[in-house]
Amino acid sequence: MTDSALVVGGTRFIGRHVVEDLLDNGYEVTIFNRGNHDNPFSGNDDVARVEGDRTNDTDLRAAALSVKPDIVVDCVAYRPADVEAAVEIxxxxxxxVYVSSGSAYAAEEIPKREGETELCGCTPEQAEDDSMDSYGARKAEGDRIVDRAAKDGVNVMSVxxxxVYGPHDYTERMDYWLDRVLNYDRVVVPGDGQHVWHRAYVEDVASALRIVAEEGDPGEAYNVGDRRLVTIEEMVDLVADAADxxxxxxRASERELSTGGLSTSDFVLYREYPHVLGTAKLAALGWDSTPLSEAMARTLAEHRESDRDGSEHDPGREAEERVIGVLDTV
Known part of the structure; x- marks a missing residue:
């Protein structure tokens, strides 16, 4: 008998790839969402859909009863109350499997490890907040709910x-850098180019969610990120190689960037202190990540077919050109 999977979300970025990974691995897949976004599987008879609001417990319970899934991947649990309801339903x-975040970690350690690195606290006010300021706190509280539910005998895990980067990324964070490399032969990188913000290729995140659902231990959390990390400069080089x-x-320091009215914080995917997640625990379940050259080639290929350019993250090319001009005279 074929296993069934319910994906809460399933149409945009991570969820879309989760559906494709599950199909590739022989699951019968149903997605559950409100229908606010285009459904890439609308013409696919292998993907069923149940309409409903995941914040409405009645809708979520009805989906559970109609689908009777073997596994559930929850891509859109943004508040602790969402997780609390789901682990009961x-x-x-x-x-x-609850999709948490590396932002759940409070301590700046290299690397951040599950069960060792301190998580963010979460006040009642943060639990109800919708802003990015409380994002890590809300995700961490969801992790704690998963841990408590597992102690009550529920088969729940978090990832x-x-x-996350890759095809169909609506955040357009990587698209900014892809667009720069495709359109200019000189690209400004903040700082000395050696800063590290751990990234995870989206297809690898999708496979991690499935593998954790199949092989993970209840109550455990699993970090996911590229097994080989690259600096921000090496990331640009990867894009250039993919684009041939x-x-x-x-490279431009804070002082040099200021000549163009810019700051290091104006550049997306730049982080002053390294953010690195340990991934050995996930790898021990049999998971591995896609070679970076392949991941970037697939990301670039889809970017070229899309209309995304990352312009909302653009610090301004004219400002960058002023910085380049100053550096050229040094």
Whole structure:
């Protein structure tokens, strides 16, 4: 008998890839969402859909009763109350996986490890907040709910991705850098180019969620991120290699950026202190990540077919050109 999977979400970025991974691994897949976004599986008879609001417990319970899933992957649990309801509603499934975040970690350690690195606290006010300021706190509280539910005998786990990139990324964070490399032969990189913000290729996040649902231990959290990390400069080089183009990296310090009215914080995917997640625990379940060259090639190929350019993250090319001009005279 074929196993069934319910994906809460399932149409945008991570959820979309989760559905594809589950199909590739022989699951019968149903997605559950409000229908606010285009459904990429609308013409696919292998993917069923149940409409409803995941914040409405009645809707979520109805989906559980109609689908009777073996596993559940919850991509859109943004508040602790969402997780609290889900672990009760799906208390009898073989595996419920909550998509948490590397932002759940409070301590700046290298690397951040499950069960060792301190998590963010979460006040009642943060638990109800919708802003990014409380995002890590809310995700951490969801992790604690997973831990408590497992102690009550529920097969629940969580997965903590770092920054996710890849095809169909509506955040357009990587699209900014892809667009820069494709359109300019000189790309400004903040700082000395050696800063590290751990990233995770989206197809690897999808496979991690499935593997944790199948093989993970109840109550445990699993970090997911590229097994080989690269600096921000090396990331630009990867893009250039994927595009088969030449691109000179122009490193600019805070002082040098200021000549163009810019700051290091104006550049997306830049982080002053390294953010690195340990991934050995997930790898021990049999998971591995896609080679970076392949991951970037697939990301770039889809970017070229899309209309995304990352312009909302653009610090301004004219400002960058002023910085380049100053550096050229040094």
């Amino acid at each position: 799906f208390s009898d499934v073989d595996g419920y 903590r991705p770092c920054i 183009t030449e691109c000179d990296v122009v």
